[in-house]
Amino acid sequence: MRAVKSLTVFCALALVAIWPGLVWGHVFLERADPRVGATVGVSPGSVRIWFDGVLEPAFSTIRVRDASGNRVDNGDSHVDSNNEKLLEVLLLPHLAPGAYKVIWSVVARDGHRTEGDYTFTVGGI
Amino acid sequence: MRRVLILSVLTFFPAFFVVLSMPLLSWAHGVAGKRVFPPTLSIEDPFVSDELSFLFNSIKESGGGGEPPTNSTEFSFEYSKRITPHFGVSIADDYRFLDPEGGDNEHGFGNLEVGAKYQFITNTAHETILSIGIAAEIEDTGNTSVGAEEFTTISPALFFGKGFGDLPKPLKYLRPLAITGVIGPNIPTQGRDVTTTVSEVTGEIEREVEQHPVSLSYGFSLQYSLEYLQSYVKDVGLGAPFNRMIVLVEFPFETDLNRGSGGDTTGFVNPGLIWIGKSLQLGAELQVPVNNRSADHIGVLGIIDFVIDDLFPNSLGRPLFH
Numbered sequence: 236m237r238a239v240k241s242l243t244v245f246c247a248l249a250l251v252a253i254w255p256g257l258v259w260g261h262v263f264l265e266r267a268d269p270r271v272g273a274t275v276g277v278s279p280g281s282v283r284i285w286f287d288g289v290l291e292p293a294f295s296t297i298r299v300r301d302a303s304g305n306r307v308d309n310g311d312s313h314v315d316s317n318n319e320k321l322l323e324v325l326l327l328p329h330l331a332p333g334a335y336k337v338i339w340s341v342v343a344r345d346g347h348r349t350e351g352d353y354t355f356t357v358g359g360i
Numbered sequence: 361m362r363r364v365l366i367l368s369v370l371t372f373f374p375a376f377f378v379v380l381s382m383p384l385l386s387w388a389h390g391v392a393g394k395r396v397f398p399p400t401l402s403i404e405d406p407f408v409s410d411e412l413s414f415l416f417n418s419i420k421e422s423g424g425g426g427e428p429p430t431n432s433t434e435f436s437f438e439y440s441k442r443i444t445p446h447f448g449v450s451i452a453d454d455y456r457f458l459d460p461e462g463g464d465n466e467h468g469f470g471n472l473e474v475g476a477k478y479q480f481i482t483n484t485a486h487e488t489i490l491s492i493g494i495a496a497e498i499e500d501t502g503n504t505s506v507g508a509e510e511f512t513t514i515s516p517a518l519f520f521g522k523g524f525g526d527l528p529k530p531l532k533y534l535r536p537l538a539i540t541g542v543i544g545p546n547i548p549t550q551g552r553d554v555t556t557t558v559s560e561v562t563g564e565i566e567r568e569v570e571q572h573p574v575s576l577s578y579g580f581s582l583q584y585s586l587e588y589l590q591s592y593v594k595d596v597g598l599g600a601p602f603n604r605m606i607v608l609v610e611f612p613f614e615t616d617l618n619r620g621s622g623g624d625t626t627g628f629v630n631p632g633l634i635w636i637g638k639s640l641q642l643g644a645e646l647q648v649p650v651n652n653r654s655a656d657h658i659g660v661l662g663i664i665d666f667v668i669d670d671l672f673p674n675s676l677g678r679p680l681f682h
Contacts, residue, residue: 261638261670263604264591272532272594288638345673351394353592 261347332358395523408448419659468503487523517544541580
């Protein structure tokens with residue numbers, strides 16, 4: 236019985252803890268377009284990544300490289316002006332079939348830096 | 361003298377608060393490259409941190425040594441503070457409720473534990489962390505009726521964490537795997553207790569000796585991060601809360617090394633889940649004893665971990681010195 240009471244208190248603490256108003260901090264990747272690890276049929280025009288927190292535009296970038304390491308983005312990565320959680324970059328037109336590596340680096344509003352990368356494939360290779 | 365003191369205070373405190381309030385680019389703790397190592401429930405974390413953890417544990421402990429089997433419930437807390445980005449200290453204690461079979465209930469605090477840890481390797485490319493640390497469970501700071509010892513125990517240890525994000529592409533679905541672990545001795549400052557009594561029957565003096573062996577704590581956690589899978593390997597369509605979960609099994613063990621009980625081992629296999637948020641992390645595990653010496657029944661563990669460096673990144677959550 237005492238253990239049940241203890242568990243109840245613990246769960247109550249957990250509920251208080253996950254109250255939305257308390258939550259902010261370094262960011263995680265929410266979703267991306269093209270999707271992480273996906274194969275797309277046609278060359279995408281851009282890479283867009285949605286994070287779960289507001290980004291610092293000056294310190295948030297995306298680079299995209301082909302299998303040889305050549306940049307295939309326009310070098311204009313930027314945080315969307317209407318959505319501060321969205322980072323995007325335009326790609327060169329007509330990417331050849333193959334694997335591409337998306338390398339991102341972001342800084343959250345609280346100053347925490349997060350880096351990551353993933354690949355997507357064009358043309359079913 | 362008094363003027364010097366006032367001048368020192370007037371100089372120190374504004375400087376202290378200016379330092380605390382400076383904006384700063386930083387890495388979250390427990391991160392090596394793309395890997396987020398979560399605070400685990402049974403195995404000591406391999407990283408230094410700014411955290412406040414509350415742990416719940418309920419299990420039926422084995423009897424033995426004249427003690428009856430006992431239902432044990434514990435609430436623990438631990439506060440960890442980074443002094444520098446790679447050196448931190450901690451303080452921990454627990455409140456125990458003991459319900460022995462056929463005996464009176466007891467409750468009270470365990471001994472206070474303090475520790476220090478130095479994270480001397482953080483390799484981002486290979487998602488590797490190595491730390492050394494030392495902890496001391498301080499004598500006479502808890503209630504002996506709930507098992508708080510009347511001697512201090514010193515525990516130096518080596519901690520490690522390794523993510524497998526550097527595996528080759530054919531093994532990409534194993535990249536979300538990680539392992540953390542710890543090994544180190546527990547050294548009591550008192551080898552034994554001797555209790556002398558006079559027998560009421562025979563009148564002879566009887567000596568009861570309780571040995572306090574040196575023991576070796578060792579164990580590891582095996583983790584599979586769905587967050588890592590979803591963010592860096594393959595978007596398999598997991599939504600919240602599953603896209604922030606880590607499936608893990610922990611294997612904490614302890615073996616006595618001397619003083620009559622050398623080789624005696626206790627241990628558990630603890631399967632569970634951890635959910636990692638931006639400023640707090642939640643976890644729950646079953647606690648399966650590996651032998652009768654460890655416990656009689658399966659126990660449960662739960663944790664709420666507040667990530668202070670995310671909640672207060674420019675003040676309380678920052679290392680004191682950079």
